[in-house]
Every structure is written in C-alpha cells, then in structure tokens.
Amino acid sequence: MDERLPQFLHRPVQILWFDSQEFIVVMSVIFVAVIVGGIIGWALIGALLLFIPWKRTKPRGFIPHLAWRWGLARFRNYPGPTQTRFFE
Secondary structure, three states: OOOOOOOOOOOOOEEOOEEHHHHHHHHHHHHHHHHHOHHHHHHHHHHHHHHHHHHHOOOOOHHHHHHHHOOOOOOOOOOOOOOOOOOO
C-alpha cells in the first residue's frame, strides 16, 4: 500500500493571484463596491489596493485572528480577546 503526500504541505490554497483569505476579502469588497457605487465604491477599491500588500506582510491566518480580536469570530476552546488572566 503506497500512500503519497503532496509535495508542498505548507503552501496555501491560491485562487488567481490571491490566497483563499485574500480572495474572500477581494470578492466581498468588489461586491459591496458595485452595490454602493460612486465615490464610496472607488474608495473601497482603493482601500483594497492598500490592504492586500499590507496583509501580505503578515503571517498566514492573520485575518481570522483579526476577526477574533474584533469580536467577530470565536475559536473553539480559546479564550476571548479581552481575557488577560489565565488559570490552569
């Protein structure tokens, strides 16, 4: 029984030129920009063009942890973002 592993286990999923987290942000911003339109829509696209290079300087998994820090997401068996003391 021969089992093979992929060559690159550490490589993220890439869609077009973006990793999966960036792709979700890009599609969401473009969707909202098309709906809103006008100057605000173009401002969202401009903010996206600034956000992507900044995000690429951060480690993988940065966006879910950013959502956790803002209180938008919860991790299972993980303390809340305002927890400062830990008792084992």
